[in-house]
Amino acid sequence: MDELQNNEQKCICDCKCKPRMVIGIFVLIVSICLSAFLIVETRNAFKKYDYIGKSAETPNTISVSGEGLITAVSDVAKVEVGASTEANTVAEAQAKNTEIMNGIIGSLIRLGVEEKDIKTKNYNIYPKYNWQDGKNSIIGYTVTQSLGLNIRDTKKTSDVLKLAGEKGANQIGSLTFEIDEPEKLKAEARTKAIQNAKEKAEALVDSLGVKLGRVISFSESSGGGIVYDGYGLSKGMDTLSAPAPEIQTGENEIRSNVTVLYEIL
Numbered sequence: 001m002d003e004l005q006n007n008e009q010k011c012i013c014d015c016k017c018k019p020r021m022v023i024g025i026f027v028l029i030v031s032i033c034l035s036a037f038l039i040v041e042t043r044n045a046f047k048k049y050d051y052i053g054k055s056a057e058t059p060n061t062i063s064v065s066g067e068g069l070i071t072a073v074s075d076v077a078k079v080e081v082g083a084s085t086e087a088n089t090v091a092e093a094q095a096k097n098t099e100i101m102n103g104i105i106g107s108l109i110r111l112g113v114e115e116k117d118i119k120t121k122n123y124n125i126y127p128k129y130n131w132q133d134g135k136n137s138i139i140g141y142t143v144t145q146s147l148g149l150n151i152r153d154t155k156k157t158s159d160v161l162k163l164a165g166e167k168g169a170n171q172i173g174s175l176t177f178e179i180d181e182p183e184k185l186k187a188e189a190r191t192k193a194i195q196n197a198k199e200k201a202e203a204l205v206d207s208l209g210v211k212l213g214r215v216i217s218f219s220e221s222s223g224g225g226i227v228y229d230g231y232g233l234s235k236g237m238d239t240l241s242a243p244a245p246e247i248q249t250g251e252n253e254i255r256s257n258v259t260v261l262y263e264i265l
Helices: 003-052 091-112 154-166 183-208
Strands: 062-072 078-089 118-132 135-151 173-178 212-223 251-264
Touching: 062 183, 062 212, 078 118, 078 154, 091 118, 091 135, 091 212, 091 251, 135 154, 183 212, 183 251
Parallel strands: none
Antiparallel strands: 062 251, 078 135, 078 173, 118 135, 212 251
């Protein structure tokens, strides 16, 4: 009788527990599936994010360089002229220097150089020292001033240099001939360089049996110009009878070098 009751109780317990187990297993399976789905979707999301702004495939490319050269006669000469004077006091050295530089400026304007093309580059005062008997003492002062000149009538360049020397300049140099507004010429040189690069690329793809596609990237470097060494006058040189130097303007070169990366199809 006791055994029968025990069996009945066990049966009742099993009947109650089995549905709970089935439900628990089902919930566990659903949770595992959901977790796997979320992991896959997260990985896909990161993968999509990684490819934002990128091409899924790297295109085949070819890199070519091109050069464009434009020559033009220089239309402006640039030069620096100045004077260095010495005296026992600062005031005396300044007075001497001012007299010389004002005389140079006035003469340049009368020659045809416009005031807007005359610019003070620097103005300096230095003490002069003398080392004697273990002591360093000031024995005077040096004043230097220099002007930057733009000579737009380049035929007058030699006259400007001669005039500066006659009026007391003892520092003349950094003479260059340039194109006053080179941007248009730079654009022309760039166009020639790009065309040169494209012709090279077309010749290459013909040889390779492929087709030329879009431009992937582009870079440019430019340069050119003529620079003359300084025309100098040493201090104390007799310039009153010095002839005007022969200055040749020549031509300036505007050069553009480009590198173009093309896609090939």
